[in-house]
Amino acid sequence: GAGVSQTPSNKVTEKGKYVELRCDPISGHTALYWYRQSLGQGPEFLIYFQGTGAADDSGLPNDRFFAVRPEGSVSTLKIQRTERGDSAVYLCASSLMDGHGETQYFGPGTRLLVL
Amino acid sequence: AQSVTQLDSQVPVFEEAPVELRCNYSSSVSVYLFWYVQYPNQGLQLLLKYLSGSTLVKGINGFEAEFNKSQTSFHLRKPSVHISDTAEYFCAVSGAAGNKLTFGGGTRVLVKP
Numbered sequence: 001g002a003g004v005s006q007t008p009s010n011k012v013t014e015k016g017k018y019v020e021l022r023c024d025p026i027s028g029h030t031a032l033y034w035y036r037q038s039l040g041q042g043p044e045f046l047i048y049f050q051g052t053g054a055a056d057d058s059g060l061p062n063d064r065f066f067a068v069r070p071e072g073s074v075s076t077l078k079i080q081r082t083e084r085g086d087s088a089v090y091l092c093a094s095s096l097m098d099g100h101g102e103t104q105y106f107g108p109g110t111r112l113l114v115l
Numbered sequence: 116a117q118s119v120t121q122l123d124s125q126v127p128v129f130e131e132a133p134v135e136l137r138c139n140y141s142s143s144v145s146v147y148l149f150w151y152v153q154y155p156n157q158g159l160q161l162l163l164k165y166l167s168g169s170t171l172v173k174g175i176n177g178f179e180a181e182f183n184k185s186q187t188s189f190h191l192r193k194p195s196v197h198i199s200d201t202a203e204y205f206c207a208v209s210g211a212a213g214n215k216l217t218f219g220g221g222t223r224v225l226v227k228p
Contacts, residue, residue, distance in 0.1 A: 003158075031214065040220075040221075041221070042121075042218030042219050043216070044218070059215070093159075095214070101147035101214075103161055105161075106160070107158050
């Protein structure tokens with residue numbers, strides 16, 4: 001079956017611009033996660049959705065970052081006034097439920113480059 | 116808070132030789148432990164996970180890991196590697212604060228012929 005998909009695969013933007021990154025989770029998965037992976041590092045948690053609501057947004061670095069999941073399926077990560085330090089691979093993952101130890105399935109990521 | 120340390124950033128290994136990737140974690144509560152693999156230009160793929168029960172966990176592609184609570188470790192092993200095992204490997208933990216994963220910095224495995 002189809003896995004987690006993310007679009008675009010690559011995004012180049014200029015400092016100060018606004019960007020949106022999209023995640024399509026596996027059909028039927030209720031939990032959705034966003035992570036950010038900087039070069040040479042492991043992924044870092046940003047935000048987690050259970051259904052339509054953000055259950056934990058403690059990883060968002062500042063108020064320039066925002067994410068939505070209006071219908072409990074597709075999610076969009078929005079970054080305002082991008083900075084060069086936002087350059088990273090943004091990973092999305094989904095899981096069937098939000099129970100502890102539930103396997104998260106990752107998408108291929110969106111590589112964001114802020115010039 | 117929970118954290119994960121992968122002690123080796125790079126591990127070169129010859130084909131058909133064994134490999135061990137080290138992972139240590141810290142957490143104030145019970146945790147769930149995971150190993151993910153990331154092939155070049157691909158997403159993370161789950162190799163194996165420990166939730167409870169037997170401390171020796173077998174995963175895909177011949178990998179296994181052993182949970183050691185007293186040493187707070189979850190080292191990954193494979194008795195004989197293939198060229199196709201060249202990838203980056205990430206150890207992760209969840210449990211202290213919901214199901215979100217805390218990852219280590221990764222270990223890059225380069226399998227040489």
